[in-house]
């Protein structure tokens with residue numbers, strides 16, 4: 001079956017965080033222009049309709065008309081997850097390791113609260129998804145920055161010297177990995193992950209790996225789950241249906257613990273999520289029946305990203321644009337374009353009227369010239385947005 005990613009679906013009037021929150025964003029000062037012509041590409045959710053297999057499975061649950069308390073009773077829920085990660089990533093997961101949670105950030109907050117104390121340090125690698133800093137600040141812990149290094153390409157790598165230094169400080173208890181890394185799109189190679197494992201083992205740090213973008217790899221790239229290449233017990237991996245199957249509003253996250261005692265401790269402290277009938281059906285359907293949809297989606301995203309990155313690089317002198325190995329996010333740095341920060345902002349937001357997230361959130365103090373494009377949209381919308389940005393420069 002051929003799936004349609006070209007169709008533009010009008011999401012206005014659906015309480016979409018992306019398409020309907022202009023007034024709120026203006027009020028909070030997150031942007032200076034938002035009207036019916038604004039193209040919002042700041043949010044990491046896609047504008048494609050879900051796989052028909054998913055819609056049908058949901059409809060069947062809806063048609064039953066009863067949505068009572070539900071538990072994960074049969075093993076098919078776990079088997080779907082186990083087979084998926086084994087088939088694609090050679091990662092063997094036991095049923096007992098898996099726990100449903102209501103959202104990934106909830107999972108991260110709960111991990112922090114269960115396994116660290118107030119004011120402990122959590123290492124993150126900016127530029128990184130701003131939800132990490134928010135979770136750390138919310139729990140009263142301290143974010144310790146191990147800034148990624150970047151060359152002119154631009155290609156980002158881990159600063160292992162700095163990581164070793166931070167890890168050796170006994171106040172720092174965990175590293176929060178992002179694999180593939182939002183917003184710079186790197187999928188960490190085996191050698192890089194091995195170095196992270198080596199350093200964390202040596203200094204007894206937790207490795208919490210947020211892998212929610214892991215199924216959205218470029219077709220020539222590979223995602224390697226950190227837990228699949230070692231036996232380090234302090235690894236916890238957060239996986240989700242959100243990004244892969246465009247179900248972000250349903251917050252279906254599965255956390256995979258390498259140490260069952262850690263899972264028990266988490267449950268004692270934070271419970272974990274109660275399952276809804278939708279969660280169960282969606283996990284089973286997504287991981288067993290939506291493979292073809294995902295293959296076609298990846299091809300579509302590959303083309304979108306290739307087109308947009310090439311066009312931006314060719315037409316905006318000085319701009320640095322990542323080509324993501326995983327995810328649909330492009331990270332752009334306008335620092336070498338010879339303009340002031342305010343000029344860059346105004347060209348993108350006010351003139352092009354494309355709403356992007358600003359780098360100051362992902363890269364505090366360093367990302368003033370950076371912006372993130374989430375390119376999980378139909379090609380015609382992406383073309384309109386990219387062309388408008390180019391014209392504004």
Ligand SMILES: Cc1ncc(COP(=O)(O)O)c(C=O)c1O
Nearest residue numbers: 044103104105106129182210212
């Ligand atoms: C790396 C990463 N982690 C977590 C989230 C949010 O996950 P959730 O909505 O499941 O809390 C996002 C959303 O963009 C993300 O990019």
